[in-house]
Amino acid sequence: MKSIILILLTSFSTFCSYAQSPRIFNSQLESVTVYSLGAELNHKAKVSLPAGTSEIVLANVANTVDESSIQISVPSNVTILSTSFSRDFLKNENKSPAYIKVEDSLQFIKRELNKLENKRVVEENLLVLLDKNQAIGGSNTGVNVAELMKVADYYKNKQLELRNNIFNLKEAEALQQKRIARMQRQLQELSLDKSGTSGQIILQLMASTATNADLSVSYLTPSAAWIAFYDLRAENTTTPLKIVYKANVTQSTGLDWKKVRLSLSTGNPSQNGTAPLLSAWFLQFGEPEYAYRNKKLVYQNRIQSMAMPAPEVKEEVLSLMAKKSNGLAVQQNENMLNAIFDIEIPYDIASNSKPHSVILKEFSQPAAFKYYSVPKMDGDAFLMAEITNYDKLNLLPGEANIIFENSYVGKSFINPNATTDTLNLSMGRDKKITIKREKIAEQTGVKFIGNSKKQTFTYEIRLRNGKKEAVDLLLKDQYPVSTDKDMEVELLNAGGASVNKETGVLTWKLKLKPGATENIRISYSVKYPKDKNILNLQ
Structure with missing residues (x-):
């Protein structure tokens, strides 16, 4: 009888322990790695666990979590039985x-x-x-004046x-x-501020003995991102180009990041990392178009299902390059697949989806400056900076502010994904170089020759360097290219330009002295049947 009572008491005790509400512990955000899309958040938590099985809730985590990415580090005497994520609906939803x-x-x-x-x-x-x-008063009653x-x-x-x-x-x-x-x-x-909404991780744990445990928690969330932008500074065309590499960080995780260790990665963890595999390509005779389309779709699905995932490859760090350029506390780590910028100064970033500027690097880069103009399309001269060996800079596509000769001149865009060895950066317009392209009326006209019509066009390009130093100018124009045997195009005067006969592009490499002016004339003719019209001829 005593043994039965003991068993009942034990069962009741076990039932009560499971029936109790899980204990809630706050987690402390320690560090964040922000990717081009998404972020990895790392928390620490101190919890007290009784011997046996218990359920705890780690509060103060992001409002959206990829559950498959949750990683929990526990002491050796603690075993994780299950992990799950839920939103914390006890807080005011989306209300800071x-x-x-x-x-x-x-x-x-x-x-x-x-x-x-x-x-x-x-x-x-x-x-x-x-x-x-x-x-x-009434209808029959008079009223005195007073x-x-x-x-x-x-x-x-x-x-x-x-x-x-x-x-x-x-x-x-x-x-x-x-x-x-x-x-x-x-x-x-x-309403963009998501600091009023957070999530929680629910853990089923089993401890061999009662213990106070330090937990490390990490997970991926899609509610953060960063994009690159730059400041391009040049005092003049004889000094190196100063590039300030920045990042705009945004996050709406529901947590205000306060004094966190911040890292920015050029990688994207949400991108599919499975390498494609090719299967045999079997040919077969065609059938009616509708049936063929269906078979094609089935065939594509079959190939997709046959693709096997590539073996998991851990990113092994090949080299560490610690930099503190111009006093910036940023450490850049390069691995096989991406670059990571470790910001040594703790940052505060609110959960309001607004961009927060972070300076990554500042460096001076030798550059070859030249001016570029296509007066047929735009009457201004653009200053271009040519940079070689730019692949070592780990640049990402992004907008750039241009400061030239200590003045803000506009915005440009850096596209480091070019396939050439030289990166051309547009440094904006220089109004001190004036360029005008005008049609010369007396040398432009139409003549009728038999059944044909011949139109002649003459243009003059006038250039003036209003700067105190000589400038190198790459000038481009064009003449039309025939696409029909009935059209005869003749370049009458190239004005000393190098000619690409396949594209009709004329190119001049000019050196303009300070205060100098120069005139260039080009002329071409187009002959075609007089009963036809060419709509885009000018």
């Missing part, structure tokens, strides 16, 4: 403290507006009632009072409506 404050103020103003509207309606009803009851004047003054004063009240109330309503509109716009802005 700032949002709640503005929302409360908005509700108050709406109540005040409702009171004003009620007062106005009452005043308007009184005015209607007053207008309907202006008859004085009574008439007295009643007239009353109606006059009362109507004036009511109408003034209505006017003032309408003004007050309009003011409140403007305040409501401003607050609604502010709420729309604050």
